[in-house]
Amino acid sequence: MERNPLFFMLRKHFFMMIFLFFLIPATPTLALEDHHNVLPKLLEGERILKERSFVKNETPTVYLTFDDGPSKLTPQVLDILKTENVKATFFVLGQLAESKKDLVKRINDEGHSIGNHTYSHKYNKLYTSFSTYWQEIQKTEDILEEIIGYSPSIVRTPGGTYKNWDPFYFFYMDQADYLIYDWNIDSGDSKRVGVPSNEIIQNVKKAKLNNKLILLMHDGNGHEYTVKALPEIIHYFKGKGYQFSILTEKVEPIVHPNIATRWERENEFEKRSMFVRTAREIEFVKNTEKITRIQQKNFDDLLSAENTRLLVSAETTWEKVKPKSIKYQISMLIDKITQVVFSFPMLFNYNE
Numbered sequence: 001m002e003r004n005p006l007f008f009m010l011r012k013h014f015f016m017m018i019f020l021f022f023l024i025p026a027t028p029t030l031a032l033e034d035h036h037n038v039l040p041k042l043l044e045g046e047r048i049l050k051e052r053s054f055v056k057n058e059t060p061t062v063y064l065t066f067d068d069g070p071s072k073l074t075p076q077v078l079d080i081l082k083t084e085n086v087k088a089t090f091f092v093l094g095q096l097a098e099s100k101k102d103l104v105k106r107i108n109d110e111g112h113s114i115g116n117h118t119y120s121h122k123y124n125k126l127y128t129s130f131s132t133y134w135q136e137i138q139k140t141e142d143i144l145e146e147i148i149g150y151s152p153s154i155v156r157t158p159g160g161t162y163k164n165w166d167p168f169y170f171f172y173m174d175q176a177d178y179l180i181y182d183w184n185i186d187s188g189d190s191k192r193v194g195v196p197s198n199e200i201i202q203n204v205k206k207a208k209l210n211n212k213l214i215l216l217m218h219d220g221n222g223h224e225y226t227v228k229a230l231p232e233i234i235h236y237f238k239g240k241g242y243q244f245s246i247l248t249e250k251v252e253p254i255v256h257p258n259i260a261t262r263w264e265r266e267n268e269f270e271k272r273s274m275f276v277r278t279a280r281e282i283e284f285v286k287n288t289e290k291i292t293r294i295q296q297k298n299f300d301d302l303l304s305a306e307n308t309r310l311l312v313s314a315e316t317t318w319e320k321v322k323p324k325s326i327k328y329q330i331s332m333l334i335d336k337i338t339q340v341v342f343s344f345p346m347l348f349n350y351n352e
């Protein structure tokens, strides 16, 4: 039998609502709302965006993006973009930028945007340890800073966030003020080796059009067919009346929220359950106690610590900054009671 999703939501949160009903009049409601809003967002992999103002595009806009370069194909891509008089975004790998500095410089000089795509692109290193991930982002930043004079805060993660990132990554990268861009059109040029140009063009043409499109393509080695397909892709969007723009901090990110990651973490601290608790509690501190500076220092400590020390570091810093207020104690109590209530399966798990 089909039931309204609202029914399930109400049933799931029934006891929580009863508690809140009695507790809210006695406590500052803002603090409780903040507390309970953060966790579900993190669990859904949603970013907790800082206050930023993003551009509103009057005309339909397409953001062409090229990942995995720079490579020997990048000059051809740049030539085509110049001929067509359009701008694009290149998510470069630190390792390649290091050995092809001239190309990175040319991308920048010709008015395109440059983003961080990590140093090594190695999934099994990047997604089994946030510390490693963080170090690769920093290393790539340093390399780019040396070549173009600034370090971009726009990031595309190898393979996209979907099934690679869990709330831990979203939360920390957001706290560190990075902007994360997935895509909403996949040219399919990296589905397998040697996807022919026609197929790439068809993938683009059959995609749903909307006002803001971020198109995933690759200019890394082996993507000759993408280069070949590029002029027709550009003509297609020109024909549809799109303007071409570059990703900057002014463009609101598009991410595909998902709580599942296929990667197992190497260290205890980064195991999700531990993180979610710490993240939620630190976020709670930020929202209610206004000690952002201390909280920021915690992140610095956490991120610079050795993996083996992370757990200890988190626990001790948390002990130091843990709010003593009655609001906090009550909200923790609600959590505990809710956990106990929901551990009685017979109350809720009958057959539909």
Ligand SMILES: [Zn+2]
Pocket: 067, 068, 117, 121, 157, 158, 159
């Ligand atoms: Zn990539």
